[in-house]
Amino acid sequence: MTAPYARSDEPELVQLLTPEGERREHPDYAFDLDDDAIKGFYHDLVMTRRIDTEAFMLQRQGELGIWASLLGQEAAQIGSGRALRKQDYVFPTYREHGVAWCRGVDPLALIGLFRGVDHGNWDPAEFGFHLYTIVIGAQTLHATGYAMGVQRDGLVGTNDAERDTAVVAYLGDGATSQGDVNEAFIFSTVFNAPVVFFIQNNQWAISEPIEKQSRIPLYRRASGFGFPGVRVDGNDVLATYAVTKAALQQARDGGGPVLVEAFTYRMGAHTTNDDPTRYRLTDELEHWKLKDPLARVKAYLVRNGLADEAFFEQVEADADTLAEHLRSSTRAMPDPDPAKIFDLVYQEQTPELVEQKEWFVKYHASFAAQAEVH
Numbered sequence: 483m484t485a486p487y488a489r490s491d492e493p494e495l496v497q498l499l500t501p502e503g504e505r506r507e508h509p510d511y512a513f514d515l516d517d518d519a520i521k522g523f524y525h526d527l528v529m530t531r532r533i534d535t536e537a538f539m540l541q542r543q544g545e546l547g548i549w550a551s552l553l554g555q556e557a558a559q560i561g562s563g564r565a566l567r568k569q570d571y572v573f574p575t576y577r578e579h580g581v582a583w584c585r586g587v588d589p590l591a592l593i594g595l596f597r598g599v600d601h602g603n604w605d606p607a608e609f610g611f612h613l614y615t616i617v618i619g620a621q622t623l624h625a626t627g628y629a630m631g632v633q634r635d636g637l638v639g640t641n642d643a644e645r646d647t648a649v650v651a652y653l654g655d656g657a658t659s660q661g662d663v664n665e666a667f668i669f670s671t672v673f674n675a676p677v678v679f680f681i682q683n684n685q686w687a688i689s690e691p692i693e694k695q696s697r698i699p700l701y702r703r704a705s706g707f708g709f710p711g712v713r714v715d716g717n718d719v720l721a722t723y724a725v726t727k728a729a730l731q732q733a734r735d736g737g738g739p740v741l742v743e744a745f746t747y748r749m750g751a752h753t754t755n756d757d758p759t760r761y762r763l764t765d766e767l768e769h770w771k772l773k774d775p776l777a778r779v780k781a782y783l784v785r786n787g788l789a790d791e792a793f794f795e796q797v798e799a800d801a802d803t804l805a806e807h808l809r810s811s812t813r814a815m816p817d818p819d820p821a822k823i824f825d826l827v828y829q830e831q832t833p834e835l836v837e838q839k840e841w842f843v844k845y846h847a848s849f850a851a852q853a854e855v856h
């Protein structure tokens with residue numbers, strides 16, 4: 483069996499920045515931003531990694547119930563997230579902390595979800611960023627349905643850059659084995675829905691390797707459904723930006739769905755509940771460390787004299803400030819009102835729900851009364 487990482491050298495992989503920090507050109511995908519934008523991407527990458535490592539440590543200290551780390555996947559998320567326009571709409575999984583950062587969602591809202599004090603405390607409509615979906619692949623159907631709605635609202639192919647809208651569904655390699663995802667592919671292509679399926683192929687679905695999910699590279703699956711697919715170096719923030727930007731534009735222009743496979747690697751555990759040393763070899767991780775998405779942008783900036791020591795120090799200082807804010811604010815989060823679940827789940831309160839809520843409030847209060855007696 484071929485090691486998963488051997489495939490990353492396939493010629494179809496779109497790459498604009500090598501692991502050594504050298505720029506590459508691609509005939510179909512040009513990077514059209516300047517070096518200041520690349521410095522901005524570097525800032526995003528470092529901040530996102532720090533949110534991730536901080537949340538991981540908070541989980542280890544017992545402050546969070548669980549955390550799904552994005553370590554290694556920062557470039558896939560920042561590149562694609564920065565390619566979005568304000569009016570676009572994102573359906574994430576549970577690992578899209580970098581995309582959330584690009585959409586302006588407060589990282590504390592993500593942390594609150596994993597602490598179990600709320601159900602996702604951000605307004606999806608405000609940020610164009612849906613709540614996290616834990617059910618593998620389900621969000622691809624939500625995204626397809628939403629995209630069909632966008633199309634029917636006349637928000638596709640009008641040539642108005644402020645108006646034309648694309649929808650993105652993020653998913654993992656393992657999710658492509660789900661029926662939901664295959665149904666979403668069929669619906670989106672036959673209805674020409676403006677949706678981009680952004681697969682972060684991080685090589686593992688918990689302990690199942692990509693070899694057990696597919697006999698062919700994932701991006702080629704799209705052609706079987708009748709829409710285009712492209713594989714991009716998911717550790718290259720410039721390439722993920724350029725490829726996603728083109729895919730989003732095709733969707734907004736009325737060209738239908740596109741599948742983007744970001745070829746990347748999950749450097750950490752699946753979640754904080756999991757031990758990857760039980761199923762994967764250390765040399766695989768060591769191989770991918772050489773492709774680190776942050777190191778290659780830093781190498782580019784340094785080797786071209788575009789950023790000095792003061793710039794990197796400032797980025798680290800910003801990350802330290804954010805980390806301190808996340809730590810202290812997480813510990814200060816109040817416990818939720820248990821009855822709140824009744825207010826948030828349903829649009830309308832039926833008499834039965836009102837009755838259930840009253841019973842639940844009394845039942846819950848009985849514990850406090852018992853504690854006073856004893």
Ligand SMILES: Cc1ncc(C[n+]2csc(CCOP(=O)(O)OP(=O)(O)O)c2C)c(N)n1
Binds near residue numbers: 616617653687688752
């Ligand atoms: C429908 C469903 N089946 C199983 C699970 C349990 N589960 C949680 S994460 C996961 C693996 C997902 O792998 P992948 O799609 O590659 O995404 P990744 O976590 O690697 O980003 C599974 C099977 C689930 N959450 N939902």
